[in-house]
Amino acid sequence: MEAGLQALDYAWLVVLLPFVAAVVIAAFGRLMPLKGSEVGIAAMAIAWVTSLVIGFQTFANGPVDALEQTFWTAPVGGLTIEFGQYVDGLTAMMLVLVTTVSLLVQLYSREYMHGEDRFTYFFAMLSLFTFSMLVLVIAPNTLQAIVGWELVGVCSYLLIGYYWREKSNVDAANKAFLVTKFADIGLLVGVIVLSVGVSAHTDNVFSISETIELAMAGELSSLTVIMGCLFIFLGAVGKSGQMPLHVWLPDAMAGPTPVSALIHAATMVTAGVFFVARLYPVFIQELVVMNVIAIVGVITLFFAGFLAIVQDDIKKVLAYSTVSQLGYMMAALGVGGYTAGIFHLFTHGFFKALLFLGSGSLIHAIHSNNMSDMGGMRRYMPWTFVTFLIGSLALAGFPLTAGFFSKDEILVSAQIWADNGLAMGTWVFWLGLAGALVTTFYMARSIFLIFFGEHRGVPARPSARTVADIEAEEASGVLDPQAEGEDLAQAAHDPDTSPTTGLGGHHAPHESGWQILTALVVLAVLSFPVGLAGGFLWDEVGGSTERNFETWTATHAIEEATYPFLPGADEHSEEGGEGEHAEEEGADEGEAAGLPGGPDDVALAAGPATTVLAAESAEGEISNHVLHGAPEFHLDVFVLALIAFLAAVAGAWAIYGRGHRERDPVLHMGGLTTVLVNKYYLDDIGYRGVVVPIRDHLAPATSWSSNVVLDGIVKGVGGGVKRLANVTYHTVDQKIIDGGVNGAAFSAAWWSNKLKHLQSGDVQRYAGAMLAGVIVLVVVFAAAR
Amino acid sequence: MTSLDIVFILVAVVTGGAAVMTVTSRNLVHAALFLGVTLAGIGATFLLLAADFVAMVQVVVYLGAITVLFLFGLMLTRAPIGRETLDSRNRPMAMVVSAALFGILVVLIVRAFGSNQFPATEPISSSVADLGMAIFSTWVFPFEVVSMMLLAALVGAVLLARRQSGDSGTETRVTPIREALDDSTEELDRAPAELGSGGER
Amino acid sequence: MAIDFGAIAPELVLTATAILVLMVDLVLTDQAKQLANPLSAIGALVALGFTLPLWGDERSTFGGSFVVNDYAVVFKVVFLVSLLAILGISWRYFAESRFFQGEYYFLLLVSFLGMLIMPSARDLLLLFIALETVSLPGFVMAGLRKRDLYSSEAAIKFFLIGVLSVALMLFGISMMYGFTGTTSLSGIAQALGQWGASPPPLLLASLLLIIVGFGFKISAVPFHFWAPDTYAGSPIPVAAMLAVASKTAGFAGLIAVTFIAFEPFAGVWAPALGVLAILTMTLGNLVAMQQRDMVRLLAWSSVAQAGYMLIPFGLAVTGNAEVNEAAVQATIFYIAAYAIPNIGAFGVVVAINRRTGYRSIEDFAGLGGRHPFMAVAMTTFLLSLGGAPPTVGLWAKFAIVQAGAESGTVLAYVLLFFLIVNSVIAFYYYLKVVWVMWMREGREGMAPVTPGVNLSLVTAALVFGTVLLFVLPGLIADTTVSTDLVAGL
């Protein structure tokens, strides 16, 4: 290790501080003047500074060998569990992201949660949540990662269910936990499958670095890699909200807004993407695995965006947007875009935190989540407006914002993948582009609805009526969308019921206080430079050894990894598979730089080495390291992206530019809207397709396993396929799956209710049942042989 | 088929018949007496099998003590008489289950120990001396453990059967189970309000 | 025949303590009767002192029917530690209700005497006697609240199902004796080995019948019916004893019988127990979802836990010592990891229940505010039972999954599938309780929670253990891994 990297030794401090803070807050928080929040913020600030130092050192020194340390070991059943730290660029990047967002969220929460009953508890949980995520981030082995992963799940359960008085929130917490827990066990199985494969070669079977080395050396059988990676990916699908296990994510909006920001930006949802990136050299061993990841990712990015269009709840818009963006990240990883994927993870963390905190600021002022209750807010809350706008632009990929660099980098890596004859690349490219258009459209719609036009105030219905209530009514068929739209329209035009200043009997909307605004402004400012980390400025500064996001996060293993399934892999592996076979990330990297660079292409020029390789790829030479290096400037891609952006904004302006319309067109698209918007209609499918058949027809005949979650999901999907014939492609909507999950949970409860009656209370019946069991056992296992 | 077998069949018929009467009789005292007959029949079977000592223990312990104990039990609890009061609603289930088990057992036993492999032989027993040697050498540890178990059973039986309910006669009462967390759960049928005699503290 | 008194020293100490407690109880009056508790605890500690030096030894006495090896010592330590914990949560509970303290502790000690014998017994007769020694005092203890209808109902159900299972087991044993001419486990294994591929069905049937007796003790479906009713009706410390110690004893016996005596026919009992494992965990978890009484919830959850512990049995393969050892180790690890939080959870219930009699889940509402320590403890215990960090429960599940993944048979994957699904279901109700404690506010006017000193100490120690073993699972894994079951033949 070079000198100057001593800070890496203290990475454990970053992890430990939030934990200590959580304990201290839990123990003494109530006695403190600021109810414990000062401890959390102070600890997080120290952790943040430490991470910055670590981040800077890793950044400045380029790809370095990871610092791997073990602090204590514990044998379990012949295996060794180690707890320690594993610090490289990827870790450092996550440390910076998590601590930054967490710090700002805590600051923000001081004001947002002011006066809440369990303020102290909330801060303890925030610290614990951050701690859990950091345990995962610095894990040197898969077991420690699982520990962190599970802790994240438990903490999220307690935070999402924070507002426990409403049953829907509790249901949301339950759903989030159960869905991710289901996936978690996939992770557990995957880790064990990999470890069994590794155990043939080394004793340290859970070590991430050794697993990667073995995988790259081709020592692991392809079955091990495929099964292990797919199971681990199942865990990531659950945690990172990929379809079809994303259903928990929109529901998780039930938690307080700062929690949403933390979950969606820095912790929890990023865990899946991070973990796939962490084991990336293993994943790229098999094309099957890559394709599965890419397919899931691209489905998620494309379909989730549509759902955001029809939401009225601003947090749900952002939630579906997160799902969609996570789809981008996964898709990028699936098409070889290592750097692109985690770069998007990084930038998205900042601007999504910004958007959530901004929406929280709005909600704080309006006491409503619904965009239909807002309007004209730019006059009341100028700071919020500006920051929210910046966040939206970043999310939409407006040039020079963070999202612009990262998203285009994804598109370019997809294109390079396609150039190698891998069809997934084409899909990711075009659907990704279409997804960008959708993203821009719904963000523009939100901006117009919230900040432009006249303030509509909280409508005539009782202000206590929450989104959850509306959904409940819709689910029960009380409202249909038409009626809802008219209702809103009427509310907007009826002077008695929509006071423009009265705000449901409250005060006029006002700008939030300094703590909220600080967080917003900091994040808004950050939304620009984090994108620049992607490349070009640093080239100029660093000279020949350019420093950028790629060199930062490229781990030692990534540098050497190759794609065994690409043509040409053979020769290279014969050569030893070393040397110049730098990773695709390099490609995307240079990519990102080159492509979006339209106006900046000079500055975006990549370093000399990458340029050479780029030339190779441009010539169409096929080799397994072909993705390394930047292609020619893709003006076409850039233009396409820009056109998409402008078209979407124009479309949104045309529809919403003059404020809230009586008939929101997205809510009046016939069957399409019916599918997208009418939750009750589609829940109905889930209910009719899953619950009723199981309950009324299938129940007696269905085997035990049919009552559990997996089967419920399968049946839910089955019901969806039927619908597909009738309606349009939109029918592959998460709401069917949602209904399926609910249906499975419902039928488990139903069975549970029936089964308990076996316990009749009559001891002689117990005896009879027991004897019957014995007879069956004897006949089946003894006599039948 | 030896003469011993013929005697055994007679004994077995009596024993089995008495056993059936024991579990079907409508009169409690008759049931207990039929139990006595059954136990005596089993003792006779032991004799036929040349297990003299076991037969003796059987007669002393079961006929002499346990049957009497049961008779006391029946009288002390003043149970009524008649099929309705003695047989539970689970009779059909009991019939089916035990008949099924018997059928299976007989088939399995005949297949496993049919007379082909096991022709009739003269039963050979260990002497009482051998038995004593075996118990106090090979089986001495279980023997000692059983003594502790018997002590515990004795203490426990006295404790439960005697009248007072505790040192001070008070017990914490069982609290009624409170309302459900989720509405899907059915009401617990009986409110146990009337339960638990001891006072609350 | 020389008797190795060193090998049976823990049993002797416990016996002496039991008799001492009984005699002391005659002498003491009223308040002083509480002294039976510390006396028993001292006895347990001394017994522990005699047990630990046996670690690493291979001792065999009484003609090989009583064996002390690492496998047995691990179990004995689990039993004695459980005994100490149960004594801790019993003290106030019985002292305040003032019913039959002396007799209670005597019965408890005798019951544990049977448990200590269980993992050492290598003979069906001794196993049967040990099982009865565990059960009979248990029947009485379940009915100890004599004026309580629930308690007497608990006792009669426990008794009837218990006696019925023992009768079935005895029938199986008698048949097994007929086939093999011996009751020693190794002798049976030898004799069974000669039957080869086509054993008579009656032999296999009697094998399954013997398993029934232990299936009752571990409350595996369909021999579980007594468990929820008995736990709910018994005094709570007794329920803890039944749920942990008695169940562990059942597993000790089951392991000995299956993996030693019936090892040649693993092809029959492994799938049978695998099916029972599936039924047990699924039924236990599904019904647990419906419970409102905390003790009943724990009872059903312990049924489900027995299902998890049965999973490794489904992996056994005749003649494959490696797989079998791994399976046994996974089970032992799980049992040890299960005992700690489960006693703890019952301890917290005792704390809530004491004086007030509260015991429904609803009564735990707002515990986080009323008594944060107990709430933290309960949270830890429930997380551990569910298998989430930072608790040892995670490694326990992990051990099971690992044993399954390494075995790699179709049945193993089916079992793991059910394990996955069931873990999810289980979390539903464990977390419901956690959530009620932290998120709901208690009713007005709930009596304060006032755990006694020793209850608090025991709970704190168990919390500490649950978390410590998460950090250092090697403390028990080291021992379970080095247990060599077969060597003790």
Next chain:
Amino acid sequence: MTLIGPLVLAAFLFCVGLYGVMARRNAVLVLISVELMLNAVNINLVAFQNLVWTGDADATGQVFALFVIVVAAAEVGVGLAIVFNMFRNRASINIDDADLMRW
């Protein structure tokens, strides 16, 4: 003497006892039926030792039978005590009345 005779008798008594355990309401009669089951086992044990394993120096079958008798006696004692206690609490020893706890 043929082995099969005592075995079938034992199985018959066992199943009759089983029937009694499940079909009788009166708790004392249930206990009586339990005794029948346990006795049936003894016939098996003794028959096996004296007809098949005649050379068993440890006299396992007979000794086991003696132990079973002892254990059965202890169980009857405890069982009757439990039944008495129940009778005192609810003035009934009908076993199917004891169904306070279910589900």
